Amino acid sequence: MTSSPPTRRPRAMRCLATATALLTVLLAGVFTAPSPALAESAAPVPGDPLTGNGAVPRTVLTASQLSSATPTDTVVDSAFALPAEAAPPAHTFEGTLTLNGTATAGGYRKLKDPNRYSRTEATKHLPPFSATLVQNGSHLIPTVRGLRYTGNASWNLAVGAGRAWQEDGDGGRTRAALPFALVERNANCVHNGVLSFLFDASSISQVRYQITAETCAYHQFDMWGQVAATYQPGTVAGGEAARAAYAAEVAGRLPTKPIAQLATDHPGAGVDTSKFGAGITPTALSTYGFYYDGVNYVGGCQTRRGQYPFCGQMLLPSYSTAKSAFAGTALLRLAQRYGTGVADQRLTDLIAETAGKSAWSGVTVGHALDMTTGNYTSALYETDESGSTMTDFFLAEPYVTKMDKALSFSRKATPGSKWVYHSSDTFLAARAMNNYLQNKAGSGADLFHMLRDEVLTPIGISPDARVSSRTDNSAAGVPFGGYGMFWTKDDVAKFAKFLNNDAGAVAGTQVLHPGLLADSMQQNPSERGATTTGSTPMRYQNGFWGREFTAADNPAYTQPFHVPFMSGYGGITVAMMPNGSTYYYFSDNNEFSWIAAVSESNKLAPMASLQSPS
Numbered sequence: 240m241t242s243s244p245p246t247r248r249p250r251a252m253r254c255l256a257t258a259t260a261l262l263t264v265l266l267a268g269v270f271t272a273p274s275p276a277l278a279e280s281a282a283p284v285p286g287d288p289l290t291g292n293g294a295v296p297r298t299v300l301t302a303s304q305l306s307s308a309t310p311t312d313t314v315v316d317s318a319f320a321l322p323a324e325a326a327p328p329a330h331t332f333e334g335t336l337t338l339n340g341t342a343t344a345g346g347y348r349k350l351k352d353p354n355r356y357s358r359t360e361a362t363k364h365l366p367p368f369s370a371t372l373v374q375n376g377s378h379l380i381p382t383v384r385g386l387r388y389t390g391n392a393s394w395n396l397a398v399g400a401g402r403a404w405q406e407d408g409d410g411g412r413t414r415a416a417l418p419f420a421l422v423e424r425n426a427n428c429v430h431n432g433v434l435s436f437l438f439d440a441s442s443i444s445q446v447r448y449q450i451t452a453e454t455c456a457y458h459q460f461d462m463w464g465q466v467a468a469t470y471q472p473g474t475v476a477g478g479e480a481a482r483a484a485y486a487a488e489v490a491g492r493l494p495t496k497p498i499a500q501l502a503t504d505h506p507g508a509g510v511d512t513s514k515f516g517a518g519i520t521p522t523a524l525s526t527y528g529f530y531y532d533g534v535n536y537v538g539g540c541q542t543r544r545g546q547y548p549f550c551g552q553m554l555l556p557s558y559s560t561a562k563s564a565f566a567g568t569a570l571l572r573l574a575q576r577y578g579t580g581v582a583d584q585r586l587t588d589l590i591a592e593t594a595g596k597s598a599w600s601g602v603t604v605g606h607a608l609d610m611t612t613g614n615y616t617s618a619l620y621e622t623d624e625s626g627s628t629m630t631d632f633f634l635a636e637p638y639v640t641k642m643d644k645a646l647s648f649s650r651k652a653t654p655g656s657k658w659v660y661h662s663s664d665t666f667l668a669a670r671a672m673n674n675y676l677q678n679k680a681g682s683g684a685d686l687f688h689m690l691r692d693e694v695l696t697p698i699g700i701s702p703d704a705r706v707s708s709r710t711d712n713s714a715a716g717v718p719f720g721g722y723g724m725f726w727t728k729d730d731v732a733k734f735a736k737f738l739n740n741d742a743g744a745v746a747g748t749q750v751l752h753p754g755l756l757a758d759s760m761q762q763n764p765s766e767r768g769a770t771t772t773g774s775t776p777m778r779y780q781n782g783f784w785g786r787e788f789t790a791a792d793n794p795a796y797t798q799p800f801h802v803p804f805m806s807g808y809g810g811i812t813v814a815m816m817p818n819g820s821t822y823y824y825f826s827d828n829n830e831f832s833w834i835a836a837v838s839e840s841n842k843l844a845p846m847a848s849l850q851s852p853s
Contacts, residue, residue: 280479281375281479281482281483281486282483282486282487283375283376283486284375284376284377284378284485284486284489284490285486285489285490286489287327287375287376287377287378288327288376288377289321289325289326289327289328289376289377289404291322291323291324291325291326291404292324292326293324293325293326293405293406293407294324294407295322295324295325295406295407295408296324297318297322297406297408299314299315299318300314300318300319300435300447301408302408302409302410302412302437302444304447305435305436305437305444305445305447305465306437306444306445307445308445308447308465309465310345310346310447310463310464310465311346312346312461312463313449313451313461313463313543313544314449314544315544315545316433316449316451316542316544316545316546316547316548317545317546317548318435319416319433319434319435319449319548320416320546320548321377321402321404321416321548322404322406324406325377325402325404325405325406326404326405326406327376327377327404327405328374328376328377328403328404328405328413329405329411329413330403330412330413330438330439330440331374332372332373332374332379332403332413332415332438332470332472333372333373333374333472333473333474333475333478334371334372334470334471334472334473334475335369335370335371335372335469335470335471335473336369336370336371336372336436336443336446336468336469336470337368337369337468337469337471338365338367338368338369338434338446338448338466338468339466339467339468339469340466340467341364341365341366341367341368341464341466342361342364342367343364344364344365344464344465344466345363345364345365345448345462345463345464345465345466346461346462346463346464347362347363347364347460347461347462348460348461348462349460350459350460350461351457351458351459351460352457352458352459352460353457354457354458356393356458357460359392359393361391361392361393361394362392362393362394363462364462364464365394365421365448365462365464366389366391366393366394366395366396366421367389367391368396368419370383370398370417371383371475372417372475373475373478373481373482374403374482375482375485375486377402377403377404378400378401378402378403378485378489379400379401379402379403379415379417380400380481380482380485381398381399381400381417382475382477382478382481383398384397384398384399384400384701384702384703385397385702385703385704385705385706385725386422386706386707386708386725388712388713388714390712391424392424393423393424394421394422394423394424395421395422395423395424395708395712396419396420396421396422397419397420397422397554397703397725398417398418398419399417399418399419399420399549399552399554399703400417400418400485400552401415401416401417401418401549402415402416403415409437410437411439412437412438412439412444413437413438413439414435414436414437415435415436415437415438416433416434416435416548416549417433417434417435418431418432418433418547418548418549418552418553418554419431419432419433419434419448420432420554421450422554422556422708422725423455423458424636424712425634425636425708425712426633426708427556427557427558427708427722427723427808428453428454428455428457428458428556429453429454429455429554429555429556429725430450430452430453430455430460430462431450431451431452431453431454431525431542431547431553431554432448432449432450432451432462433448433449433547433548433549434446434447434448434449435447435448436468438470440472441470441472442470443468443469443470444468445465445466445467445468446465446466446467446468447463447464447465448462448463448464448465448466449461449462449463449464449544450462450463451542451543451544451547452525452540452541452542452543452547452553453525453827454525454555454556454809454811454825454826454827455556455809455827456808456809456810456827456828456829459827461543488699488701488702491699492551492699492729493530493533493534493535493729493732493733493736494533494534494535495534495535495536495537495551495728495729496534496535496536496537497536497537497538498512498515498516498527498528498529498536498537498538499512500536501529501531501536504532504534505843508842508843509842510839510842510843511839512536512839514835514836514838514839515527515529515536515538515822515836515839516538516824517832517835517836518830518832518833518835519810519824519826519828519830519832520826520828520830521541522541522543523810523826523827523828523830524538524541524824524825524826525540525553525555525825525826525827526538526539526540526550526553526555526728526824526825527822527823527824527825528728528731528732528822528823528824529820529821529822529823529836529840530732530735530736530820530821530823531819531820531821531840531843532819532843535728535729535732537550537728540553550728551727551728551729552703552727553727553728554703554725554726554727555725555726555727555728555731555811555825556722556724556725556726556807556811556825557722557723557724557725557726557807557811558722558807558808558809558811559662559721559722559805559806559807559808559811560724560726560731560805560806560807560811560813561665561707561719561720561721561722561723561724561807562608562662562665562720562721562722562782562805563759563781563782563783563784563805563813564724564734564805565669565687565690565707565718565720565721565724566608566665566668566669566672566720566721566782567608567759567781567782567783568690568694568738568751568782569669569672569686569687569689569690570582570604570605570608570668570672570755570781570782571743571751571752571755571756571759571781572689572690572693572694572750572751572752573672573675573676573689574751574752574755575743575749575750575751575752576679577679579752579754579755581604581672581675582603582604582605582608582755583603583604583605584603584604584671584675585600585601585602585603586599586602586603586604586607586667586671587599587600587602589604589670589671589672589674589675589678590642590667590670590671590674592642592643592646593646596646597650598614598646598648598649598650599612599614599646601654602614602654603654604668604671604672604675605781606654606655607664607665607667607668607671608664608665608668608780608781608782609655609658609768609769609779609780609781610658610659610660610661610664610769610779611654611655611656611657611658611659611769612648612654612659612661612664612667613650613651613652613653613654613655613656613657614648614649614650614651615648615651615652615657615659615661616628616648616649616651617659618651618652618657618659618772619772620660620772620773620774621660621773623648623659623660623661624660624661624662628644628647628648629644629661629662629663631644632644632645632662632663632666633662635710636710636711636712637710637711638710638711638716638717641666641710641717642666642670644663645663645664645666645667646667648661648663658769658770658771658772658779659772660771660779662721662722663721664721665720665721665782666719666720666721667720668720669686669718669719669720669721670717670720672686673685673686673717673718676689686718687707687718691705691706693750694737694750694751695734697745697746697750698733698734698737698741698745699733700730700733700734701727701729701730703725703727703730704724704725704726704727704730706724706725707719707723707724708722708723708724709723721782722807722808726825728823731813731823732821732823734813735813735815735821735823736821738751738756738759738760738815739760739803739815739816739819739821740819742756743756755781758780758781759780759781759782759783759803760783760803760815761778761785761801761802761803762817766780767780767785767801768780768781768783768785771784778801783803783804783805784803784804784805784806785801785802785803785804786801786802786804787799787800787801788800788801788802788837788846792834792837792838793837793838793841795838795841795845796841796846796847797845797847798847799847800817800846800847801817802814802815802816802817802837802846803815804833806831807825809826809827809828809829810824810825810826810827810828810829810830810831811824811825811826812824812831812833814833814836814837816837816840816846817846818840818841818843818844818845818846819844820840820843820844822836822837822840
């Protein structure tokens with residue numbers, strides 16, 4: 240593509256000199272006497288039990304090294320991975336894992352930091368780290384997953400599900416590994432790490448950890464360390480439900496195959512699988528995949544030290560794909576519940592802070608979602624989004640300040656007549672829809688919780704992705720709306736399938752308004768949406784992008800067709816094609832390259848024959 244969708248500007252360095260002491264992340268659990276029988280009553284996770292004999296030829300992260308070591312660098316990520324020879328675990332972990340001394344421990348190597356985040360000491364270390372865990376067979380499961388607010392000056396935290404297994408060289412103790420991610424406070428950058436330790440019924444070794452990958456265009460680093468840890472064993476309240484839920488989650492994941500298998504599964508199509516992931520700097524590519532015919536064909540998760548050991552659970556930032564997946568989809572859900580008139584609701588009737596601001600007169604929820612409020616400083620492509628007002632908006636952590644910045648643009652055009660990209664407009668749309676929902680459902684209603692409970696959970700999105708960053712660095716804050724969500728590969732493929740293949744229905748029940756969904760998915764020739772600026776004009780509607788393809792793109796396209804897509808800062812695309820396929824990738828070198836993937840998908844099933852005439 241000759242132009243990419245607008246992307247939010249990297250945050251300027253926050254002043255963190257007054258940051259207070261770090262707060263421990265407590266992933267809740269109430270403990271009573273252990274009950275081994277309880278741990279065995281949940282259904283097993285598919286793939287268990289392990290079948291290895293424990294004869295693992297280990298030379299890195301040995302039992303001796305995990306007992307006492309001072310690492311001076313990262314190691315190969317495969318040292319944290321479940322080996323083929325792994326035997327079923329002899330011990331069951333249930334209780335709280337706490338890493339000690341994280342505020343000063345470990346090493347940090349800056350790779351890219353133009354905003355000088357590393358001047359803040361907290362940036363170079365883990366935040367306080369405490370997780371309540373239960374175990375189902377060889378699977379180690381946090382009772383709380385997804386974003387956790389830590390109070391740390393630099394980092395929030397997410398802990399994913401890991402594994403536990405037996406190796407002959409570990410002296411009878413069980414080895415465990417967990418994926419985790421540091422999430423930039425008040426932003427959406429994600430830095431992926433992994434940790435490992437040994438344990439038995441009552442004790443634990445030191446914990447080795449490292450971070451060797453990220454999806455973040457402006458702050459990249461390696462981090463490593465080994466710290467003492469505390470294991471508080473005990474039966475976890477809700478542990479049985481967590482074990483059962485995780486088994487069901489794994490069973491409900493989409494079938495997955497390596498991307499190369501696509502050509503084998505469709506031998507007559509002549510698909511060149513090297514085109515998937517092409518055009519993106521390899522070191523900047525977190526991961527990618529292609530959903531087609533019920534299968535999620537996936538690429539790897541390359542880090543600076545090999546493949547990420549938990550590729551399927553690698554946490555990925557949404558950035559502006561949330562404009563589609565949260566704000567746009569919330570509109571479609573509200574319209575299905577209450578009628579399409581929600582899009583015509585005026586912001587001045589729903590957002591109290593618009594009082595006295597005449598520039599927002601006549602601006603509707605639909606205008607804000609379409610980026611056609613008529614309020615802007617410059618109509619030039621991406622000038623406002625990278626300007627000082629939007630920088631202040633992104634930096635603002637308190638709701639009051641963020642709302643003030645979002646409302647600070649002046650009227651330049653009639654609402655609905657001019658497209659100018661502002662992430663702040665999506666924030667306003669989400670806030671207005673939240674207040675509309677409260678008017679209908681009660682003051683306790685929350686727009687993201689509605690999306691979580693009525694859309695994300697029913698379609699099988701994991702707990703890792705059923706959360707949104709909020710203002711005030713607090714779960715009680717207001718969702719960002721236009722960024723701040725998270726994905727795994729299974730989650731993003733499922734969400735695209737829900738829109739593109741299932742037409743917004745779950746088990747035969749229509750969840751999203753079918754007409755507005757068709758508009759958003761470029762299936763209605765009379766409702767293509769606003770025309771964007773930039774060297775390659777596209778369409779934008781309800782938070783979704785749309786691009787037309789013609790014979791000028793590929794002679795095989797005998798008729799024009801449109802591809803709706805979600806796009807995110809740094810190099811994130813989720814393209815949902817009219818033949819039922821979806822191509823997605825997550826990267827951080829500001830590269831937006833997916834046209835070749837459309838051509839390969841067209842070989843599987845021609846697009847033009849499936850698209851309404853333009």
